Amino acid sequence: MITRYLASAKISFDPFSRGGKTARIFAALLPPDARATGMKVATVVLDRQRRAAAAPAPAGVVELVFKDGRELRLDTTRMSVADVVEEVDRHSRGLARREELAG
Amino acid sequence: MPPRLSFPPLSARIGQPTSVLSAGRSYATANYAPPNPAMAQYAPTQPPSHRAADSRKTQLHRTYLSLLRSTPLMLVFQHNNLKATEWTALRRELLMALSKLSGKGEVDEVASGIRVHVLRGAVFSAAMRVAEYYDPNGGKQHGTSEEAYEQTKKRVKHPLAPLFAGPVGVVVFPVFSPTHLKTVMDVMFPEGRAVKGMDPAAVSGLQKLVLLAARVDGHVATGKLGGGRVLDGSMVRWASGLPGFERLRGQLVGMLQSVGGAELVRALEAIPLGVVRTVDAHRKVLSGELEGEGEKKEEA
Incomplete structure (x- = not known):
């Protein structure tokens, strides 16, 4: 996954639900020096009871902000990790091409 | 149990040169008991595993x-x-x-x-x-x-x-x-x-x-x-x-005493004390008996 163009990532998931798995594993795809290189990473563990009370709340959400300001919010409950990576890379590749042409 | 090494029958071997080595081998074959195949699957210190034991x-x-x-x-x-x-x-x-x-x-x-x-x-x-x-x-x-x-x-x-x-x-x-x-x-x-x-x-x-x-x-x-x-x-x-x-127990005791459960605390304390006394008494009786037996044996 291309993580160079990510400015911030907020990952919230319910650990006890299968739907939360994708968001949780997405958190493990960020590189080890993500925080050191200025990316803002926030991981939120959703409360089991509270999520059950608010019934339609998704089990996993990935909220990303790219360096060009574009925001991406994905409900990952029914997505696979590969799907999420594809969504993120689609915009990152565009940014990479633009950077390459500019400099 | 059949021997592990197949030997030609004795009639076929007559006339062939024999050596000390072959005699030794036949001796070893006679005493050799192949391990039970069910037992050989796993190390003797570990119970048999459904999967490969060494994986x-x-x-x-x-x-x-x-x-x-x-x-x-x-x-x-x-x-x-x-x-x-x-x-x-x-x-x-x-x-x-x-x-x-x-x-x-x-x-x-x-x-x-x-x-x-x-x-x-x-x-x-x-x-x-x-x-x-x-x-x-x-x-x-x-x-x-x-x-x-x-x-x-x-x-x-x-x-x-x-x-x-x-x-x-x-x-x-x-x-x-x-x-x-x-x-x-x-x-x-x-x-x-x-x-x-x-x-x-x-x-x-x-x-x-x-x-x-x-x-x-x-x-x-x-x-x-x-x-x-x-x-x-x-x-x-x-x-x-x-x-x-420790603190939780202290809080519980304190609460009981303030409410008026001092007797309860005392009763709870009395149980271990009673046990200690009973066991000690029993120990004394036992040791007394043992001494008595020793004396009897010496007399005999």
């Missing part, structure tokens, strides 16, 4: 099963790409924080038993199914037996099962002790900012740790084998905020 997965399964059976409290966490230096720094900080709980020169048995393990998720969840569903259902054989495998291979939904995908680890406690739990929580999963004065490598490491859940009880010592309960992060935090057992 890493089987050994991990055994390790995880013994972990699950022997610990009353297990914190499950996710580790997102920690570097080796961050792991070492974090473990060092944890050791130092735990060593501060006991005085100098004292050995803290609880602290020395606290371990951080990084897991193989699929193997662990298989071991957990054995610990939770095979053991209490009167599992007659050991955990890696074919019977255990057959009974637990169907995917029974365990509340912790979705957790063991991805990079997951556990912190294992030998007994439940709120003070130790609080220390571990403060070092590894602080609420808000990390403890001041920590190694920067450890701080950057703990930012990548996410507390997911905890498994409580379900070990042999309490007789609740397989009865593990699942706590989420907020409940673990609540449990770590409890005062230690």
